[in-house]
Amino acid sequence: MTDAPSRPNQPVYLDNQATTRCDPRVVQVMLPYFSEEYGNPHSAEHVMGQRAEHAVEHARAQVAAAIGADAREVIFTSGATEANNIAIKGAARFAASMGDPRRRIVTVATEHKCVLESVADLAAEGFEPVILPVRTDGLLDPDKLREALVTPTLLVSVMAVNNETGVIQDIAGLAAIAKASGALFHTDLAQAVGKIAVDLTAWKVDLASVSGHKLYGPKGVGALFVRRRPRVRLTPLFSGGGQERGLRSGTLPAPLIVGFGEACRLATAERTVDAERIAVLRGGLWDRLRRDIPGVRLNGSDQARIAGNLNVTFPRATAFDLMRAVPDLCVSTGSACSSAEVEPSYVLRALGLSDRQAARTLRIGIGRFTSAADIDYAAAALAAANAACEAAGFENSAHDT
Amino acid sequence: MHETHYFDANASQKLRPAARDAVLSAFEAAGNPSSVHRPGRAVRRIMEDARDVIANGFGGQSQDLVFTSGGTEADATAIHAMSIGRRLIIGAIEHDAVRSAATGAAIVPVGRNGIADMEALETLLSDGNPSLVCLMLANNETGVIQPVEQAAALCRRYGALLHADAVQAAGRMPVRLDLLGAHSLAISSHKLGGPAGVGALLLSPDAPFTAPLVSGGGQERGRRGGTPAVALIAGFAAAVLAGQTDDLQRIATLRDAAERAALACGAVVCGDPEHRLPNTSCIALPGVAAGVQVIALDLEGIAVSAGAACSSGKVQTSHVLHAMGLGTLAGEAIRISLPWNVTEADIDAFATAYRRVADRLRPALV
Numbered sequence A: 001m002t003d004a005p006s007r008p009n010q011p012v013y014l015d016n017q018a019t020t021r022c023d024p025r026v027v028q029v030m031l032p033y034f035s036e037e038y039g040n041p042h043s044a045e046h047v048m049g050q051r052a053e054h055a056v057e058h059a060r061a062q063v064a065a066a067i068g069a070d071a072r073e074v075i076f077t078s079g080a081t082e083a084n085n086i087a088i089k090g091a092a093r094f095a096a097s098m099g100d101p102r103r104r105i106v107t108v109a110t111e112h113k114c115v116l117e118s119v120a121d122l123a124a125e126g127f128e129p130v131i132l133p134v135r136t137d138g139l140l141d142p143d144k145l146r147e148a149l150v151t152p153t154l155l156v157s158v159m160a161v162n163n164e165t166g167v168i169q170d171i172a173g174l175a176a177i178a179k180a181s182g183a184l185f186h187t188d189l190a191q192a193v194g195k196i197a198v199d200l201t202a203w204k205v206d207l208a209s210v211s212g213h214k215l216y217g218p219k220g221v222g223a224l225f226v227r228r229r230p231r232v233r234l235t236p237l238f239s240g241g242g243q244e245r246g247l248r249s250g251t252l253p254a255p256l257i258v259g260f261g262e263a264c265r266l267a268t269a270e271r272t273v274d275a276e277r278i279a280v281l282r283g284g285l286w287d288r289l290r291r292d293i294p295g296v297r298l299n300g301s302d303q304a305r306i307a308g309n310l311n312v313t314f315p316r317a318t319a320f321d322l323m324r325a326v327p328d329l330c331v332s333t334g335s336a337c338s339s340a341e342v343e344p345s346y347v348l349r350a351l352g353l354s355d356r357q358a359a360r361t362l363r364i365g366i367g368r369f370t371s372a373a374d375i376d377y378a379a380a381a382l383a384a385a386n387a388a389c390e391a392a393g394f395e396n397s398a399h400d401t
Numbered sequence B: 001m002h003e004t005h006y007f008d009a010n011a012s013q014k015l016r017p018a019a020r021d022a023v024l025s026a027f028e029a030a031g032n033p034s035s036v037h038r039p040g041r042a043v044r045r046i047m048e049d050a051r052d053v054i055a056n057g058f059g060g061q062s063q064d065l066v067f068t069s070g071g072t073e074a075d076a077t078a079i080h081a082m083s084i085g086r087r088l089i090i091g092a093i094e095h096d097a098v099r100s101a102a103t104g105a106a107i108v109p110v111g112r113n114g115i116a117d118m119e120a121l122e123t124l125l126s127d128g129n130p131s132l133v134c135l136m137l138a139n140n141e142t143g144v145i146q147p148v149e150q151a152a153a154l155c156r157r158y159g160a161l162l163h164a165d166a167v168q169a170a171g172r173m174p175v176r177l178d179l180l181g182a183h184s185l186a187i188s189s190h191k192l193g194g195p196a197g198v199g200a201l202l203l204s205p206d207a208p209f210t211a212p213l214v215s216g217g218g219q220e221r222g223r224r225g226g227t228p229a230v231a232l233i234a235g236f237a238a239a240v241l242a243g244q245t246d247d248l249q250r251i252a253t254l255r256d257a258a259e260r261a262a263l264a265c266g267a268v269v270c271g272d273p274e275h276r277l278p279n280t281s282c283i284a285l286p287g288v289a290a291g292v293q294v295i296a297l298d299l300e301g302i303a304v305s306a307g308a309a310c311s312s313g314k315v316q317t318s319h320v321l322h323a324m325g326l327g328t329l330a331g332e333a334i335r336i337s338l339p340w341n342v343t344e345a346d347i348d349a350f351a352t353a354y355r356r357v358a359d360r361l362r363p364a365l366v
Helices: A024-034 A047-067 A080-097 A113-123 A142-148 A171-180 A254-292 A319-325 A346-350 A355-359 A372-397 B017-027 B038-057 B071-082 B096-101 B118-125 B148-157 B230-243 B248-263 B290-299 B319-323 B327-332 B344-361
Strands: A074-077 A104-108 A128-132 A153-157 A184-188 A207-211 A222-226 A309-313 A361-365 B065-068 B087-091 B106-108 B131-134 B161-165 B184-188 B199-203 B280-284 B333-337
Touching (some): A024 B017, A047 A207, A080 A207, A113 A128, A142 A171, A254 A372, A319 A361, B071 B096, B071 B131, B071 B161, B071 B184, B096 B161, B106 B118, B118 B131, B290 B327, B290 B333, B290 B344, B327 B333
Parallel strands (some): A104 A128
Antiparallel strands (some): B065 B199
16 A cells, blocks of 8 residues: 655646646747737738748748758648648548549548548548558557558548557558558647657658647647648638638737747757656656556557657556546546547547446656656555555446456 | 837737736646646636636627637638538628638628628528528728628528628627627637637527537537637637727727828728728728838838738739729728727827828829
8 A cells, every 4th residue: 555645736737648838938939929029920011010920930940840841831720630620621622622533531540539520521521431440559550551542542641649548650651651552641740749750851741730739839829731742732621811822711820820839949959858858757657556556557559659658557446536536636538628528538449448448547648847756746646546446446346357 | 110000900909918918827727628637627717717708798608609710710610510501692891711611602792881782682582592691790991880780680581690700890899799680700819909819609599500610529519629729718808808998989089080181181081981990991092002002101110001911912902992893992092900009199100101101102183
């Protein structure tokens, strides 16, 4: 048994795959654009508009640099969800409008909900979605992709890093397979930028989505990479003033974009240092959980995995009970968007977990601002909570094996 | 470099101090509003309080308010969600956000005064075909207020739906969805002194919503996917509240003063001078291209525009002024739009600069 640890002054935030704290350095660079620099970056006729436009273009170059792209390949959006919608629906609708007979859209069972929903929306328009399974380690078997591509395919969408398990897909390899078959390839980089090296010049990726708030930038901004050579063409999701080369209309939020650019710069500059430190913290936490809670199990590949993620199934206690027992520890049962849902995680089920196992699983996301003390607290608190839940609820959970 | 006097509020305006404070304090909060833990719930509360403020402020109910990335997305979402199985009818002077989402729509013409022709709308509706009508509450280039209440009554009589783009009207005149009788309103934060990057679609309780435009993780009751931009949403609400105490009469008086200075130089005002937003004036200087006026005024430290900001930079005549039948004047009109913090000194600077520019550029009278 472990003694209950003393309560921290602040909640300990280990949910960095749901969202991250906006880095104070990011807030700092945004400040002037929330006050004196309020020009509309599209008002190119006057000096205030021009200054805002310069700031936006500087940020565009920073975002491009973080993903190994050219600035002209970066379209700003309100976030990765919108970028995923534009990429998937836009590519399919454009191809169909040009008379392309292909209807197949291939994606993976563990994708983010917005990718699966976008593909489902396309099914209603006559496209043919194919949802590939993953192996028990969360990785997509390249042969499954090859099999699916036997039927001429318009678009393949595979996320680089999973939001629940942190599992890293081999995007370079999968994209090459897709390209060889003539399909376009999209990847959701929301969880990847700042966590793994991303090089879209080397990877044969046509479209890629980036999120601001997952990399210590602000919420409400993201980007879509659209390859220029060879040029990838899209039908916009919505139009209007024709901003972002007609692909995404609407006034650009200059302060957020400036912050997003800075967040991307920091993500690139500090990625290796952050990852090394975070890996040590995660290793320490996992060692202690294994020591104190016999029978805990890690879901998803332990090799192809970002440094910050632990996705842990507990032997008997449910995630709900554990979280209730440690209200000062912010972890989650799965993706934040669907946190309030009672449904077990479809991602974990795709890895072969039963509903009961999924219900006993926590996602732990360690990030840039996590301290060793946070990890100490988390390890002790989870062990104590697990012991308390097991003691209190053994009769309830005895059948739950 | 001398100070810039900013007369381009209809493009964007300075963030109100209360909005700025709300944005910055929300950046301190780490949570995702969809998460169930404490920081998540704290952030969710910020968002739901903001939703109450904005829904109340515009005559709607909190559960009927959908946060979007801005006015453009709100317009596109309304049209996407409400036009299935319906013919589209739009005003001739709608913003491009509506025009491009409603390709092939029937057009309600406007008169020379810039006001939509309600008889023409009734003629279109009278065939009884299910329709979605889009009519902006106030035009972004002329500030002319449209008869949305009357249009809503017509739509309801003929079983049609009405979407009103209130992007320019919100914060510059009282706007209440319930009193207007429309089915939806599009609102933008940065046009009313909140941060850019957020807006809202406010639906009436009886508005149908078939499918989201941006699909995702089920946020916004399944009507708009994506992690909500909480800091922006907090700033949006703070701006709505702050705007409720603006002295619109003061702004109208200053606008009129600026306008008089221009009229004294031979300019003419485009659009109905009575039914207008208090902050907007569309002023044509006969014989001088709008682009030349804008650049000359910019050199004098006066920021104005030749039309919608989104299309400024493009060399094309305003579809709004063209639809009003203004002929060559359409290419000779600039828009001045006063921000919430406009001062008398700004107006004096404008008057002086305009006089200088007009004297220099206006063709000699024969």
